Amino acid sequence: MSRAEAVAVAPADGSRPAGRRPQTASGFLALFRNELHLTFRRMRTLVLLAILAALPILIGVVIKVNTDGPHGDGGGPSFIAQTTQNGMFLVFTALAVALPIFLPMTVGVVAGDSVAGEAATGTLRYLLVAPAGRTRLLAAKFTAGLAFCLAATAAVALSALATGAALFPLGKVTLLSGDTIGLGEALPRALLVAAVVALSLAGLVAIGLFVSTLTGSGIAAMAATVVLVITVQILDSFPQLDAIRPFLFTHYWLSFADLLRQPVYWDGVLKNLALQAGYVAVFGSAAWARFSSRDISA
Template identity: 65%
Template sequence: MSRADTAAGESRPVRAVWTFGLLRNELATTFRRWRTLALLGVLAAVPVLIGVAVEIETGDGSAGGAGGGGEGPAFISQITNNGLFLVFSALAATLPFFLPMAVGVVAGDAVAGEAGAGTLRYLLVAPAGRTRLLLTKYAAVLAFCLAATLVVAVSALAVGALLFPLGDLTTISGTRIGFADGLVRALLIALVVAASLTGVAALGLFVSTLTNSGVAAMATTVGLLITVQILDQIPQLHAVHPYLFPHYWLSFADLMREPVHWDDLRRNLGLQGLYAAVFGSAAWAWLAAKDITT
């Protein structure tokens, strides 16, 4: 075997070790930042506020007024009967804005923050390279998507168990399922919600490659999120609504039907995959061609 072949054979494990170390370092850096911890703290507080508000309303005898078919805030009407519904209500309350805003902040700062701090050039040295760096950044943002969603779900489950009874629950379709089945569905819903944020994560990462200012990238990502949310609420634009990444976000409620309705869930996951592919490719193309001197 020639020296070239030996070097080529040794380069693969070296690159793998480097990539693993880069990912581990990126995850540690992301979750140690005070900004990340503050975002997770705010997300954990949302279920507490909802649970306390419902408990107060129950004490006043006015909680029974919230009716509905089970989507979004309508889950709130079931919280007093079963604390597990606080998980669904908290996820429905945070998904339209709080969760994607937190993801937008982390994703927007992923590359632009390194550029602004002057460390991006050093991260791009071999054997890491731009592609591996971008994939590592995106993986860290996806890890935050999952962590943020689980923080909301676990906080809601703890508060629901503390303030309200737990047990068998009634689905949107009116059938009864056991508590264990309800926990499984709550976990599936949390995973679907986390997957629903992958499109925003890719969009934020793309914006992050366009500027050297982390603050500008974060603000732009959150601004785009708000704009798309507004567009999704304008009836005259109904023709484009199915192509907007937030349109099917609340389809997770279909997991609480018996049988489960999969159509909108598939559309949601497919749409998030499309956004991730398009904006992920755009981020790679821009970063690959970018002249980084600082």
């Protein structure tokens, strides 16, 4: 379905033809599929995913070269030291490296451009001809943003798993708590870690979507979202701001490491997911309030 055809999802006056059932669910799915197609067909999105997939390869090669060299001792941070013994840990190492910088920057670009980019190209006014469809359109854009989070995290995790298997031995995994689990149990745990990392970016998607409704420039919205991520992470590094740090959306991002313990420490993970849900509720509502009253002639 083209962008122009998406307008036909809901009548312009909010009514529906007699004898037809409401098309809320089907209309949303149509918009969602269209947003997925729009997001993942862009060369920029494919390049971002390729960069994310290349990151674990670079990390794996660097670790391999250093540990094989005359001075390689397998030392370093816990994830990196574990990687030299088991390639599975390259998944966790790559996610730990990508989450603070690379993943949020790519998500910020996609989320920030979601509304502002279409406003800049002039296609948004055609989608907003039907006021009854604005909420569904915004929900479709947010859901497509979450889908990109999953795709971006999967690109890192799958590339890391393949690279780790190629460069390092695979076998029983020694967790951060010192317990050992088999490879069959480690794979579902790695999947759970990747899912938590992807959901950790949900708050950023909502923030980027809100910023995107404030401007008609896609570049400005992307830049503002990325700068906001960097600023918040800088603030989160100051111990003098302990009173507000637990409320920053980046604060619990690395809590996924608690999933690599036996038993699993759920406290930080649940706080992270609850915090992301709060940001989604607040900034999602703000985005809806702004978007639902936006002047379609702009």
